[in-house]
Structure formats: C-alpha cells, structure tokens
Amino acid sequence: MPLFHIPSRSVLKPHHHHRHIIRRTFIDTTTINWVRDRGLDHVVEREKNLRPIINIKNLIKSEPSKSLPISILTKSRHSLQIPTRPVNFVRQFPSIFEEFLPGGIPGGIASVQPHLRLTPQLLDIDSKEHLMYQSHSYTHQAADRLFKMLMLVRCNRLPLNLIELFKWDLGLPEDYVETIVPEFPDYFKVAVGKYGLLELEMVCWSDELATSVMEKKNKAAKGMPVAFPMQFSRGFEMDKKMKKWIDEWQKLPYVSPYENAAHLSSQSDESDKWAVAVLHELLHILVPKKTDRENILALGEYLGIRSRFKRALLHHPGILHVSSKNRTYTVVLREGYKRGAIIENHPLMDIRNEYIHLMNAVKEDGKGVSPREKRKRKKGVEDPIREDIDEDDDENEEEEGYLCDSSDAEVEHDEVDSEDNEEEDEDDDEDEEESMSNIWMNDANTRGRRARKSNFDVMTPSRNAGRGSSGQKRAWKSDNAERGGSGGQYPGRRGERVSPDTSRTTQSDVRHNVRQNTTEGSNLSRSRVRSSPDKKTYI
Template sequence: MAMFTRPVILNNHFCHHFYMQPSRTFVDARVKWVRDAYLDFAVEKEKNLKQIISLKNLIVSQPSKTIPLSTASVYKTIFNLPATAINFFQKYPSVFEIFQSPKPFPLPHVKLTPQALTVHNEECKILNSSNYRKDVAERLAKLLMLTRARKLPLSIIDSLRFDLGLPHDYILTLLPEFPEYFQICNMGDDSNLFGLELVTWRYDLATSDLQKRSMERNSGIKRGTAIKFAIDLPKGFELEKKVRIWMREWQNLPYISPYEDAFFLSPNSDQAEKYTVAVLHELMHLFVSKKTEKENLLILGDYLGFGARFKKALVHHPGVFYVSNKIRTQTVVLREAYKKDLLAERHLLMGMRYRYLHLMNQKAKAKRVYGLRVNGSSKHLGSSIKGG
C-alpha cells in the first residue's frame, strides 16, 4: 500500500527537540480497571439504538415504507440483532408496527409507528440542513486527515458511520455535495477495494479540539507547548505513586498535533505515547456520542500504523478513556465529554437519537396474540395485526 505523507508542519529544530526527549517508557505498574457506573449507564441505555435506526432506515427506504415479515430472518445477521427480527420488532411496539397487508396477497408486514415516523421526519430535516451537512463533511475530512495517506477503505468508514453521524446513504447523498473535499479511489493494487480520499489538505481544519480549547483559555499557543489532557478518575480509583509521578511528567511533555506526522519518534517512547493519545483523543471528538466500539478503534489504529499502541494507550490512561463492558461488546468512552451519564455538550443529532430511546423505552400495551403463517410455519406474533 502506497503511503503519502501528510504536510510536515514540524520544522527541523522542532524535530530535533523531540528526538532529544528521553526515550523512557511507561513504568512497570499495573493500572487496574475500575468500573464507572455512570459511563456504563451511558453506554447501556443506548443498547439496540444502532439496530433500531438501521432497521428504521431500511423500512423508510422502501417505496411502500414497509417490509414483509417473511424476509425478516435475514436481518438478524445483517444488523447484528440480539434476537430474531420478529422478536426484535415485537420488543419495540412504539417504534415498529406489524400489520396485515391488503388483499389480494394479505401477508404480515412491518412499518414504523406514527410516533417513530414523526421523529424520523424531524431527523431528516436535521440531516438535510446545510449546517449539519457541512459539519459532518468537515468531521469526515478530519478523519481522513488523521491518516498518512489521506484515504481510508470504505469498509472502515462504514464501521464508523453511525458514530460519525453520517447519513446511511452518504456515498450517494453527501459526498457529491463536497467534490472539493472527497473522491472515491482504489486502495493500492486491489482494484476491488474502494476507499475515500481527501482531495486536498484542509489547513483550516488541521487544529485538534484540545488545541482549540487551549487557545481559548490561553489566547494562543506555541508549537511544542505541553498541553495537558483532562484527567477524570472515578471515585475510589487510586494510582500507585510511581504511576502518578510518571503521569505528571508525561503530561508535561510537548503536545504534538494529531494532524502532524510524528512517526519519526521512537514508538516505545513516552513522547510517542502522548502523540498516540492525542490521535485517539481527537478521533473520539469526531464522534457525535464521543464513544465507539473498541474493535473499531483497534482496526483503525492498525490501518493508521499504530499497531498495538492504541490498545496500550487505552490501558495506560483510564483517566482519559473509559472502556465499558456493557451491551455485548467493549465500548470506549471519552471521559471529559460526559458529566455523569450525560454528554456535557450534546450534538444536535444526539438529541434526535435520545428521542428514539424514549420511544424504545415506552412500555408495550397489552395486545391480542394472533397466529400467522410466516415462511410456511405458524408463529404467534404478540402484536396487534391491523389492516394496512
């Protein structure tokens, strides 16, 4: 795979300064994992939200705005459902409605409830607004700027689509609006592997969230300034003394922007680890919920050339990143973005997602059970069947 270096912002004197940094590494001490009940709840309350929105998008993309229940079996694998699609639909009667289609072929179908359709329509207004589309395009561009090649396979972008807040059909509806930002490309020698490439480097976007906040507090910053990461450890969490000393010295190392190429650093040095944390920190700020599945980060880290350094940084810096074991996976949460279980600054799209959560949590009313024939077998559906 050909690699193209990002614009080198570091000058020779600055590079030499970094090379002179001590090459010591993290102290030999165990940093224990301590549960954070608030952040666990922030993760757990969004259980099945991604699946709900994926199924919702599938339904509204159909000309009839419905899908036949007879095809539901394929959705369990496609959308990684925790149960059969029929049981999943039944679990959320405030979102999905199972009904009998009209004659001459009366078969059970699924559509959105009026409440869910209302939320969807309001969500579409946000997704189609010029402000939102510019915001999501800029965050996608910044993601590509974090790579040395300024490009990523579409498969990796798709795995992060929900976290970035990209429209489900972003390739057809969003990318054509920003030809000055993006172009579809081939990845390396494999003509069947497509990716997304940044057309030109965006100097106006090459400032990290941490740099912006530091400039707001200090009226500007100099290159090589020791910008510190916010550390927020849960109650009862204690670091060994030697770890606290190391952390203090590590925080005082110069901050290298994640939009600069610092792969000249010794990969095992503390300075390289601070750069790794800077890249991870900026990545988390690009996500609308300031969290993502750990596996997504590790796959991206491998592609970016960090190897195991992402995983090591998550273990070494529990005051910056929290790893939750809830909802059948491991989820990385950016601590500073949350106050207890709530986002400190809620992105506009997250407001809509919380409305879906509200619908999901509404209690089901008692409904008559009907026996319907699905895929040739009789199955009882615990949902009212109405005429379409």
C-alpha cells in the same frame, strides 16, 4: 496480501521534524485497578438496541409498500445487527413496530405471514431526522468532521469500508457518498485504491481545520507541554509509581495529532502522548464522543500503530474510559461527559434521544410493561405487607447494582449471589405468610372455642345446681344483686345480660398479638435482605 495499503509517507501533509527521543519510563509491571463508571456505563447501555432499530426502520422505509415480512429480518439478522431472534426483538418494541396480517392477497403463503410497519410516532421522528440531514448547516458540519478525520490519517485517504465503521458515530447519512461527497469537491473525492478498493481521498490540506481541540483550549506554542484533563472513576486506586509517571508524562511536549510523528520511536513516552492526542481528537470529532474499541483498533491497523492505540487505552483510564456494556467494548471520552450526560449539544443526539424515549414508552394495552410490573401481575400480589417486602427487595437490588467492582468476574459472582438471596428471601416470606395465616386461624379457633365453652358453662348450668335448695337460690340471688346485676363473674347466665367488655377485650388482645407477629415477620424479612454482606467499594 494485506487488506489495507500503508504508504511510507504522506504527500499532502506537511512534516515537522523534532528531536528523536527514545525513552520509556512506564513500568509495565504496575497493575491498573480497573473499575466501572456508573454514569458512562449508563450512557453506553441506554443505546443498546438503538442501532438495530434504526437499521430495521431504514429497511422498512426502503420498501415500496413501507412494510415487509418478518421472515426477511431473519435472513438479514447479522447485517441489521439484531442481537436476538428477530421476531422476539421487534415484539419488544410495540411503540416502534406494528405487526399485522396483510389483506387483499388471494391465497398463497404471503397472506399468512405477519408483516411489520412503522408506527405514526416513529414516522414523526423520522421526518425530523430527514429534515435535519437536508439542512445546509448540518451537511457542512458533517463534511468538516469527515474531512478532519482524513487529515488525521498519515496518507490522507481512507477506504470506504473503514469509513463505514465510523459512519454512525460521525453522524453521516446512509447515502453520504452520493449526497455529501459531490457537494464538496474541494474537500474529497472517491478514487480507486491500489488493491481495487474504493477510497475517499482528501483533495487539499486546510491549515484552518488542522488545529486540535487541545491547541484551541490551551493556545500553547508547538512543542510546549500541554496537560490532558483527567478524571478517574470512583474507587480507582493509583500507586505512587503510576502517579509519578503520569505527572512526568503530562509535562512532555504536546505533538499535534495532525502532524506526522513517524520520527518518534514507538517505545517512547512522546510517541505514547501523540497516540493519546490522536484518539482524543478522533473522539472529539465524533458526535457521541464514543465509539467501539474494534473501530479504533481497525483504524490503528490501517495506520500501522495498532499496538500504540492498545497501549494508550490500557495506560490512560483517566482520559479514555473503556466500557464493557452491551456485550462489547466501547471507548468513551471522559472529557465529553459530565454526570452521565453529554456536554456538547447536537441536533443528532436530540433525535436519537427521542428514539430512545419512544423505545421505552409503555403501551396502554399492556404490551410494553416494565419487568417489575410483569412480576407483580404474574404473582397477583394484593397484600400490602407483601408489596412492602417486594419494594424493599427492589431497593436493595438497585443499591447493590450501584456498587462498583474492579473486575467483571466479581460483578457476575455478586449478581448470582443476589439472585440466590432473592429466591431464599421469597421462600422465607412465603413461609412467614403461611405461619402468620396459621397463627390467625389458630387464634380465631381458640377464641371461638373459649367463647362457646364459657357460654355453655354459664347459660346451661348443671341439673344439680338447678335442683338446689331454696336457701342456696336466695344466697345466689343476693350475691348477684351485690355485683350489680351485670353478670360479674357469671356472664351469660340465664335471664342476665352479657357484658360486651369481656368479648371485646379478648378480640383486641388476639388482634394485637397477630399484628405484632406480622410486624415482626416483615421486619425479620427486611433485616435478612439488608444484612447481606456489603460489597467492597473504594471511594
């Protein structure tokens, strides 16, 4: 028995018949060089842990005591979408959750289990979010988005479990069935489907809302060609065959996504352009202009056009970007972002940005510290030369991370190589530090031995020299007088004053040699880091 029922035709949606064309000009043997988009990947990656944090927050708020044991999170890990061990996950965000031991409970295991509660900063953001959901303007906009999504569907109804997949991206509150649906009885109603599933059904059609974004921008008549805006990632390569096909594809007539395109062949370019129009309008309806690929494929399976959606995601990377960040695939509408930032301002996105900012906040007690700071504290680095080497390594790591590759396998291989190079460079730096310290100690010891030897030879002359004849003594005195009595070649002789120029010159020479060796060692380590083979990029 299938999970979803697909009706043959719609009763509420008007039909527009067009010429039946069977034409497929795309060359399937053409290889599409997929490259990453740094800006759009960052948009997806920065919301990595936002959804599980919001789910935990809502669960804690639903408790009467506004707190709960951490053990409950372990039982509800999959429903809360927690990616790692719940205890370790909540402890990563001390600015979001407070861990405490409840008091006043005599005996029992409950007095030992650690509990969680929300921080005052998070409660302030949550109160803003609650006021936003209660505002009349936001409620009306959320109802319009949900209503337009129902009009995109051929049967004008959707199961509630399918809407649940898009609830986060539609910006609907948790209790939208009890709050939004009853407030708009002329929009939709909840009904029981054929297989006993609860469905949200559209009550009446609205020609005012059944106008796509492309039709509003271009103001073209129906059946006229409309070109989609395209922008490709940096380094994307396109052969002549694909470029020719895209140019011809853009000149095809634009079929509105709100029209029933059942008369179009599934293998035609016209049907492919209509499928792209449906996804383009769907992503425009969503607040963040992106959603999981599995959500789109689930909707396509319900509509019976799953293969068309998959083909549209594969053949049109200039319109729809598929990001592989966060261990999943996310479809991002390129038109909705510019330089890694969303173009359309929305109050819900502002609230979510505040959550993300609080997640990345650093506690004064050191609980939330960046990974680079943790490495410095662990190593206890105080040498400025070592700090310069570490900073240079971090800069090279960031430069390597900005490079784009055409496949995930190459990226993973490069990351492994960079980690190996870092470990080798750290070992080389440690060896160079030890060698530099040995040079310093050897030079110091040599300087000390030379000084002691010279003082010993000059200040304590041999007995035979002291027992010389008076003529010899007079000759020595006259020779010393000619040298000005400053010691000359015999510094440190008894009764004479030692010149400080000799010792100072020796010390300055040794220090100059050590500094030169230190500079050469640091330059050598930096050249080793920077001389790694450059990755292949396409500009």
